[in-house]
Amino acid sequence: MPLTLYVDGDRWRAHQRSVVASFPGIVPVCKGNGYGFGNARLAAEAQLLGADLIAVGMYEEVPAAAEVFDGEILVLVPWRPFAEVTEKYPVIHTVSRLADLEAIAKVTGPKPRVVVELLTSMRRHGIPAAELGLIGPLLDRVESVGWALHLPLTAAGAHGAEVERWIGRLRGSGLPLERLFVSHLTSGDLAALSAKHPELTIRPRVGTALWLKKDQLYRAKAHVLDVHRVRRGSIVVVAGGTANGIALEAPSQVADLRTRAKVLAASSLEAAGRALSPYTIAGRRRWFAEPPHQQVSMILVPSKVKPPNVGDELDVNVGMTLTTFDRIVTS
Numbered sequence: 001m002p003l004t005l006y007v008d009g010d011r012w013r014a015h016q017r018s019v020v021a022s023f024p025g026i027v028p029v030c031k032g033n034g035y036g037f038g039n040a041r042l043a044a045e046a047q048l049l050g051a052d053l054i055a056v057g058m059y060e061e062v063p064a065a066a067e068v069f070d071g072e073i074l075v076l077v078p079w080r081p082f083a084e085v086t087e088k089y090p091v092i093h094t095v096s097r098l099a100d101l102e103a104i105a106k107v108t109g110p111k112p113r114v115v116v117e118l119l120t121s122m123r124r125h126g127i128p129a130a131e132l133g134l135i136g137p138l139l140d141r142v143e144s145v146g147w148a149l150h151l152p153l154t155a156a157g158a159h160g161a162e163v164e165r166w167i168g169r170l171r172g173s174g175l176p177l178e179r180l181f182v183s184h185l186t187s188g189d190l191a192a193l194s195a196k197h198p199e200l201t202i203r204p205r206v207g208t209a210l211w212l213k214k215d216q217l218y219r220a221k222a223h224v225l226d227v228h229r230v231r232r233g234s235i236v237v238v239a240g241g242t243a244n245g246i247a248l249e250a251p252s253q254v255a256d257l258r259t260r261a262k263v264l265a266a267s268s269l270e271a272a273g274r275a276l277s278p279y280t281i282a283g284r285r286r287w288f289a290e291p292p293h294q295q296v297s298m299i300l301v302p303s304k305v306k307p308p309n310v311g312d313e314l315d316v317n318v319g320m321t322l323t324t325f326d327r328i329v330t331s
Contacts, residue, residue: 002326029207031057036320146179
C-alpha cells in the first residue's frame with residue numbers, strides 16, 4: 001500500500017533518446033534522489049543509452065551507480081581534504097580551489113584524474129579568473145581531464161557568451177584547453193559553440209532535461225489506507241508522508257507581484273493551521289487535516305464530497321526532485 005510512481009517506459013525512454021540526440025557528448029547526471037527515480041535506476045538507464053560517462057552528486061553516491069554502470073563516474077561536489085573517498089571505485093574528481101588542486105595528489109595517490117571547476121556567475125564553487133595564472137604548475141601533479149563550468153539557471157540566453165569568455169580567458173592564460181564540462185547549457189548554445197570551436201570537446205552535463213518531462217510520462221499515486229467519518233465530513237488516511245517528501249517544497253523564485261501574493265496567501269493559511277495537500281479527491285486538491293506523518297497523511301474531505309474507498313489510488317501532485325517513492329512501476 002505504497003506511494004507509487006507509474007512510468008510510461010516506452011515514452012520515457014523515447015524522450016531520453018531525443019535529448020541525447022540534441023546534446024552530443026552528453027554526460028547524464030544521476031544525483032540526489034535520482035530525480036525521483038533513484039540514482040541506481042538512472043545509472044542503468046544511462047548504460048542503456050550508451051553513455052561512457054555519468055556524473056553523480058557526491059562520493060557517497062558512487063557505489064550504487066558503479067554497480068550498474070560500466071563507464072567512468074564524475075563526482076560533481078568539489079573534492080575537499082576531509083572527503084571520504086573509496087579507492088574501490090576509480091572516479092574523476094572535481095577540484096574548485098588552488099589549495100585542493102595542490103593537496104589532492106597527496107591524499108588520493110599519484111596523478112588523480114580531475115576536472116578543474118571555474119567560478120562562473122552562479123558563484124557556487126570554482127577557481128576565479130584572477131587565479132588562472134597560478135593553476136599551470138599545479139596541473140603537473142594531476143591528470144587533468146578538462147575544465148568545468150556550472151552556469152546559473154537564471155541566465156537563459158547568456159550561457160554561450162559566458163562560455164566564450166572563459167574560453168578566451170583559458171587560452172589567454174596559456175592553459176591547455178581540450179575539453180569543457182558544462183552544466184545548464186542549452187542545445188542551441190552547444191551547437192553554436194561546437195561549430196565555432198571544432199577543436200574543443202564540449203561535454204554537456206544534463207539531468208533535469210534528460211530525466212524529467214511534463215507530459216504525463218509518469219504519475220504519482222497513493223493508496224487510501226483508511227476512511228473515518230467525522231462531523232465535518234471524512235478523514236482520509238493515505239500513503240505518503242514526510243519520509244517520502246510529502247509537503248516538502250523548495251523555495252521558488254518570486255518574479256512578480258502576482259506570485260508574491262500567492263506565496264503570502266499560502267503562508268498566511270499555513271500560519272492559521274491550514275495547508276493544501278498534494279492529494280486529489282473528486283477532481284480537487286484537498287486540505288491536510290493535520291501535518292503529515294512520516295509514512296501517511298490525513299486529508300479532510302468535506303461532507304458534500306463522497307470520500308474514496310479503502311484501496312483506491314489517488315493522484316498526487318509532487319515535485320520529483322523532492323520525493324522518494326515506495327515503489328516505481330514501469331510499463
